[in-house]
Amino acid sequence: MTEDLPHPALLPSGFTDLLPPDAEFEARLTETLTASFGAHGYQRVKPPLVEFESTLFAGSGAAVADQTYRFMDPESQRMMGLRADTTPQIARIATTRLAAAPRPLRLAYAGQCLLVRGSQRAPERQVAQAGIELIGPDRPEADAETVAVAAAALAAAGIGAISIDLTMPPLIPALLGDATNHAALTRALDRKDAAGIAAHGGTLAPTLLALLNAAGTADSALAALEKIVLPSAIRPMADRLAATVAAIRHLAPTLRLTIDPVEFRGYRYHTGIAVTIFAPGRQAELGRGGRYLCDNGESATGITLYPDTILRSAPRPALRPRLYLPAGTPPDAAAAARAEGYATIAGLTEADTEADTEAEALRLGCTHLWRGDRATPIEGH
C-alpha cells in the first residue's frame, strides 16, 4: 500500500503503526500460533492489560517491575500497572481462580505488553506475546512438552530449522554458593571469560572451566557434563538437563538443541530449565521460557513466543485476491464472490465507461474485475 513517510515525531519512540498488509500477517500469525497451542490441549485465558501492582509484581512478576508503567487507579486509589509480561498473570490465574482446576493445567494466551524502556537492540516498547504455561508437575516431560509445542506452533507458521538453547540458570549460583571473589567470578562467568574464571575461581576454577567448555550441541554438552565431577547438590541439575533433552528428543527428534551449562541469565526467577528459541541462523530470538514458581510456590513451566519477531522470519500467507465490483453489482453475486475467496471492493459511484471502471479497479489495487457475471483478472495489474 502506498504510504507517505511518517512524520518524525508522530509516535513515541518504540511504538509503531502496522499497516496493510503487515497488520493482517501479524493477526494471522497469532491465530496460527494460538490454534496450534489449542490443538495441543492448551486452553486460552485472557488476563486484563491492567492489574494492581501488588498482583502484577508477585512471584516471577517482580523481574519486570522496573519495565512496568504504573499509575493510580482513580476508583480505588491503589497503584495499577500495565503488564510488561504475561506469564505472571497466567500464574496468578492458575493459583487463584483456577486453583481447583486439575493439574497439569495447560493454559495459553496472546496479547500485547508495554515496556517503559526499549533497548538499542530491541527498541520496541509495545511487544506482542503468544505463549503457553504448563502448571503443576515439575518433570522433564513437562519442560519438554512446552518446547515441543512451541516448535510445533512455529512449524505451523512455516518456520522450521529453529534452534533451541537450553540452560539451567540455578546451577552456577548453587555451585558458587558463598565462594570468595563471588562478584568478580560472577562477572567473569557472565562474560564467558575463561581467564577471569581461572583467576577468580579458586578451587572451583577447574569445574567452572570444564562447564564453560562443555557448551555446545546437546550431544557433545551432555557427554562433557557426564564426565565432570560435580557436587552432589549440583549433579541432579546436570542430570535434569540430560533427562529434558531425552524427553524433547522423544517428542521432536529433529529439533536442533544446544546446551550452555554456565549461562545463568534469568536465575532470579527460573528455578529449573530455561529455554531460548532462535530463528534459523540464530539471528533472532523467537521465544523464551523456562521453569519458575508461582506466587504460592506451585511449580510451572512455559514458553513465550514473540509474534513481532517471528513475523520477520515467517513466510507470508496468500491474501485474498481483490475483486472490484462496479456499482450496481447484485449483492448476491458479491456474496458468492466472497465465498469463493475474493475480497470484494465495491464501487460507490457508477463509471461512465467500462474503461473507466477498469481504471478505477486498478487505482484501488484490485487484481480482478466483475465483468458480465463473473470475476475476470485485470490485465496490466
Next chain:
Amino acid sequence: MTEDLPHPALLPSGFTDLLPPDAEFEARLTETLTASFGAHGYQRVKPPLVEFESTLFAGSGAAVADQTYRFMDPESQRMMGLRADTTPQIARIATTRLAAAPRPLRLAYAGQCLLVRGSQRAPERQVAQAGIELIGPDRPEADAETVAVAAAALAAAGIGAISIDLTMPPLIPALLGDATNHAALTRALDRKDAAGIAAHGGTLAPTLLALLNAAGTADSALAALEKIVLPSAIRPMADRLAATVAAIRHLAPTLRLTIDPVEFRGYRYHTGIAVTIFAPGRQAELGRGGRYLCDNGESATGITLYPDTILRSAPRPALRPRLYLPAGTPPDAAAAARAEGYATIAGLTEADTEADTEAEALRLGCTHLWRGDRATPIEGH
C-alpha cells in the same frame, strides 16, 4: 472449567480475567469479525496502544479525552495516553501515513481499549473493539456500506435479527441555531420530553414535536419526515437519511432499520448519519458508528463493534474434542489426531492400569481416550 470464587479485591473494578472457554470464544469471534471485514475489502491496520496525547486527542479523539489514562513518556518527557477508542487512531493513520493511498480507503482493526471510568450500566474499563472505517467519499452509499458490512460480520458470527438505529446528530443543533431557551429546550429534547419541548420550543415547537413523533421504523419515519416542513438548511439532512436507508436496503434488504430524527447524541463529533446496532430484542448495543471528520477535514464513516457484548449474544462455536494420550503414545499418532480435529492432552507419567488411565483422562476433562491405536469416546463423560 472448575474455578474458585475470585478474591474480591484481586483485580481493579472493571477489569476481568476471561477463563476457558470464554477467552477462546472471544478470540474466535474477533477472528470471524475481522475475516468478514477483510472479505469486504477492509484492510487491517494495527495502531499502538499508546500515543502522544497530542495525536490521540486530535479530531474526533477529543470526545474521549476525559476517559483516557495519561502518563509521561520517560523518554521524550511528553504526555502519552492509552487509547480509549480506536477510530481516532485509524483516522490519524489514514491522513498521515496513508495520505497518498487511493480513496475510498477501507481500513479495519481489532484490539483493546482502556477507560478511566466504568459506568453503572457498563462497568468494564477494558473494552475490545473491532471495526471498519471508510475514508473518503461523503456519500450515502459509503455510510450504507459500513452498516451492511457490520451486519454481514455479525451474521458470520451467528447473530441475525439485529436492529439498526439511524440518527442525524447535527440536525437538532442546526435546527435550534441560537433559539431562545436553548438550554431548556436541549434538555427537553435529550429527554424526549414532549411537554418540555412544547413549553420551551417557541415557534420551533410544532416542527420539533413532529420530528419527535416521527421516530420509529425507517418506513414510517421517512414517510413522516417527508411531510414535515423543514428549513432549507435542514431538509438535506432528512433527505440524507432517506438516501442512506435506500442504499442500505439495496445492500441488505432484510435489515431492521429504525430512525430517531431528534436524537443528537454524538453531535460533537458526528457530522452526518450516526448508527447504533442493537442485538435481537434491543437489550444490548453491539456496535456504534457514524460519519465524522478526520483531523485534516477529510470525511470518513465507520462502525465499531464490541466483541465483549457480542459474545453474550453469539452462539458458541464447537471446540475441539479433548483426546487423552497416555504417556508413550507415538508422536506421529498424536499429530494425526490433532490433524483430525482433536485437542490432544498428553499424559506425562505412565499409569499402572488401563482403568487408571481412563480415570486420569476423565479427571482432565477429556472426552476421548487413545486406546489401542485410535481415539475412542470415554463412557461416563
